[in-house]
Ligand code: ZN
């Protein structure tokens with residue numbers, strides 16, 4: 001069984017697929033899930049896969065894993081390293097890698113689905129097993145909900161999931177309350193009026209406008225967000241012009257924000273739009289800037305009571321030294337979308353995949369969870385968590 005899972009993991013690792021393109025991954029996982037006794041539905045919210053195991057009266061427990069990979073050139077040197085390439089949404093040829101460990105998440109969920117099916121005489125209730133696409137775009141969860149996840153399949157009483165990360169292998173890390181930040185990205189286009197670099201008076205320079213926007217945005221966290229709150233505003237993309245002596249027509253900014261509450265997030269979103277508009281006006285722009293809010297993940301809130309109940313079960317199973325509280329993360333996840341959509345608690349924990357002192361973080365080209373004890377710990381954590389909420 002573990003040997004099969006290792007084989008599955010290495011196969012998924014060698015064959016990563018970008019968000020919204022998880023065709024092969026979904027097929028492989030559906031093929032693994034069917035013989036375990038689950039009713040399997042594919043193509044939910046894109047390439048999402050849903051498995052249902054009805055096992056008498058009792059609670060409905062949802063277990064979620066994500067499936068997508070990233071445009072990263074793998075540099076782990078592992079014998080099963082990915083050399084795959086793909087085409088991103090803009091049509092660029094890119095290297096592909098499971099640099100966030102979603103291959104490990106999916107493998108562990110297959111392992112747990114198998115274990116729980118094999119033990120079905122010892123529990124009752126319904127298992128809803130969800131393989132989600134497009135997590136890295138923070139779109140997949142919303143797409144599955146919009147495609148009727150909670151109308152077409154049994155509605156869960158609790159949502160459970162996990163993320164492998166760069167804490168020591170075999171260790172479970174948890175936190176309660178707002179654990180992962182809300183994240184939004186906006187693509188801004190500033191409109192100026194282009195012309196000759198020697199005659200700036202006859203132009204409206206979008207480069208100067210963009211430069212002022214970048215510096216002025218830094219005042220949001222420093223001067224608008226209450227000091228006891230946390231937010232991050234990053235301009236990760238800035239593009240304008242083609243030649244030194246031409247003032248361009250437009251400038252583009254890609255801005256990313258993080259916050260731990262809906263209030264702060266709304267405040268920061270509004271501040272970004274206000275500042276960009278004001279800088280455009282200050283530069284006497286003739287056309288309003290465009291805002292395209294492309295990515296959005298809500299705050300990931302771990303229900304405190306449900307989390308502590310689950311953590312107690314982890315401590316009983318793994319022992320106290322393998323279960324540790326971790327600080328909240330500025331990283332984001334769309335797993336919170338499910339519980340929020342139907343008003344049920346979410347419990348989402350981290351588990352370690354790293355051996356030794358060098359611990360590359362998720363999204364690094366060197367991110368390389370050791371297969372064991374990571375795999376077995378991930379399977380057991382899902383089983384223990386599910387059994388905490390199922391009857392029996
Ligand atoms: Zn990621």
Ligand code: ZN
Pocket residue numbers: 100101102135163
């Ligand atoms: Zn991830």
